Amino acid sequence: MFETIQGEGAHTGIPSIFVRLQGCPVGCPWCDTKHTWTLDDALVTTAQAVIAKNEESEHYFDVNENELLALFAAQGYVAKHVVITGGEPCMYDLIPLTELLHNRGYTTQIETSGTFEVRCDPRTYVTVSPKINMKGGMEVLVSALERANEIKHPIAMQKHIDELDILLEKVSSLDGKQVCLQPISQQARATELAVKTCISRNWRLSLQTHKYIGIE
Template identity: 85%
Template sequence: MFETIQGEGSFTGIPSVFVRLQGCPVGCPWCDTKHTWSLDDALVTTAHEVINKPQEDEQFFTTDENGLLSLFNDEGYVAKHVVITGGEPCMYDLRPLTTYLHDNGYTTQIETSGTYEVLCDPRTYVTVSPKINMKGGMEVLIGALERANEIKHPIAMQKHIDELDALLKDVSSLEGKQVCLQPISQQKRATELAVKTCIARNWRLSLQTHKYIGIE
């Protein structure tokens, strides 16, 4: 859990509190948060240890909605946009958490792989970054894409765009949804392909600006 600037997608530049939920079976090979994959009870520690650790590791803490908001206050967070990510946050029913946060003056955003049903408050902004043919063998659910406000797809080559096109054929409508292409690892070839495709289709380019400016 930490306060920073949202670096990707439609909310780029917005001060945000990131809450990373533990656990993910999807298995993306390029994942930069692999420390969130394991749900081993032996890794549970205190919130203080997790929030103040000097570097990322697999330890995590547990709390409820009220306890999480208390931690925001204890840490002096001023951002009012909460990004719920992971791991894979939609492994969990997020309706109690997202409703509680909205009712207490926050906006919420979920970042999910689309491999689980999205259970959240109707006011929550849902970003689906569809993870196709990953090691975990999980399918992207059309229901998750239907719920998405934003479909943000990491790409490195034309094959990845073709895979996205195949998914989008089954979505009833893209009206009101923002489609973003995000070059994997800021690769030059991937960036050029993303720019070209976004212009041709009137989609949006999503850059991992936090990596360019060197923040978490």
């Protein structure tokens, strides 16, 4: 849990509180948060220990939604946009948390692989970053794509765009949805391909701004 600037997608630049939930069976090989994959009671520690850590660790804390909100206050967080990510956040029923946050004056965003049903407040902005043919063998759900406000797809080569096209054919309508392409690891060829495709299709380019400017 930390406060920073949202670095990706349509909300780039917005001050945000990131809540990273533990557990993910998807198995993306390029994942930069592999320390969030494992669920094990032996790894549970205090909130204070997790918040204070300055390096990656598999340890995590366990609180309910009211306790989480109290932690925001205790940390002095001022951002009013909460990004719920992971791991894979949609392993969990996020309705109680997102309802509470909206009722307390926050906006919420979920970042998900699309491999679980999305259970959240109707006001929540849902970003699906579809993970296709990953090690975990999980399928991207059409229901998750239908719920998405934003479909943000990491690409390195043309085949990744082709895979996205196959998924988008299953969506009833893209009206009101942002489609974003995000070059993997700031690769020059991937960036060039993403820019070219976004222009030709009137899609949106998503850059991992936080990595360019060196913040969390």
